[in-house]
Amino acid sequence: MSSSKNRREFLRQMGMYTLGMGMLPAVLAACGGAGTGSKDGKDSAAAGLAGAETAKELFFKISLAEWSFHQALFAGKMDHLDFAIRAKNDFDIHAVEYVNQFFKDKAKDKTYLGEMKKRCDDNGVKSVLIMCDGEGDMGDADVKKRLQAVENHYKWIEAAAFLGCHAIRVNAAGEGKPEDVAKAAADSLSKLATFGKDHSIEVIVENHGGISSNGEWLSGVMKTVNMPNCGTLPDFGNFCLKHTQPENNTPEAWAKIKCLDEYDRYKGIQELMPFAKGVSAKSHDFDAAGNETQTDFKKAMEIVKNAGYTGYVGIEYEGVNLPEDEGIRKTKELLLKVGRELA
Template structure:
């Protein structure tokens, strides 16, 4: 299986190239007195096309137009690893902004990986990791995004990591606030998939620019990246509880999918139960498709996930 870890290692060696109100520490204002979404707002996460991008079958610079023209999806979530050579190139990001605008596509966020541990117990290395994220905040601002998504990793026990995480995430959220860009934590394995632990960190930071991007699938507690594909993880945080934990701070939702049965249902995750929680919370942001399966093609997986979200949403109470 091609994992994000494998891809990041390749990216680090130079293999990749391109060919709203804020969250409150006491809850998300978007969830308060909001009108119920009659139709789900759907976005496309770029990782859904990672195989095609890695193989050079599609170009990262064309992502917005591909989303709109191939899938009828008019909002996108970028992955920084497909743009590492252009991270600080303002001209490039202005071009990307124009391309999205011309395609009628809204840029929502940049998913940031491989920029150091924001919970590193060593202060100098943690500071460097925080500063490594600045360029992606700048890129997100040019694109018109509302957020960047980060990983809250670090070495040590949960007790040992608590203060470093509060420090690192807090510092980055302060910088994001200056640029009006939110910093979102995704459940990505290990302690980051412990919903209560991570929301306690958010509360301790107390910065309205620090929030969450809950992912339906990444709840494995003993593996980095947290994938639960093929039910291979033997220590899983209850995904329905995790979603409940994260939703009050959510600025987006990541609808992970792996495999579908003949009726079009995801075989590991109960989308009806998950989307009911999203709807009941009053969340009115975008639900991002992040297909990560291997038994069907990426285009088939994207379309199957979109169809499932739309079908289930109509059936919700």
């Protein structure tokens, strides 16, 4: 589906879906932050992207978002525990961003988390953040549900701290008047960030569909919260405020979704960058020259650079026209190209 579809909505639409099922949700849903990118020891084409020396010239670092593998993971063709190793061995990316959907029942399982940590440590891979979905909305109008959502995220903050991440990504969604949702979200985020502070974890919000894809609205929420460990995760490709609904849950139906009301992505990125503690380089398709067809990466990265940001930019490929591996490589190649031009 288009970048307008966020993971929160994806989970609701696919509520019956479990990781144990053999279905393949090749949807362009979801949307959507610390590492380096250089050569790929296995693939000669990827090896030509750049060496470690080139990566050092960039004003940012490259990480890989696990959602880039959502098709393989949901289909059971890839194990979550192999994510970090694949990031390094297949793409020479040394920082990863997890998605809690793929180890949803393991948040408190120290043995499992310990294995994740060991695989990262053994391979020199940095755990950057955990993208959290399905735990409730920060802007829920129902106070009881909203406070429960806050508490539901405590375990992910603890898991993130255990893994060595710097943040968790949450959803500032909610139904109602924008000002009411903003007030509720600010209150929830303040409570969650207070808990996160005790664990040295940042709480970050992505433009993730609905009102949260309004950059002015979300930046206003950040100003209200006004806490150093609460910020944003600007996503290049998820600024759709309203979209059509799919006819069914097939990949083909999701791919036909159209955005009915889209916020200016470059304006949105600029509004969110002052609070950014991560950046998501969303990609779908590429033209013959290797440019992303929906987002001008150079324009977007210029905004990122002008904001003084030097942290992680996470590759998040969610296209369907290219295999996931190829989409990741093309996104990395484009980031390196743009990064060199802006260096």
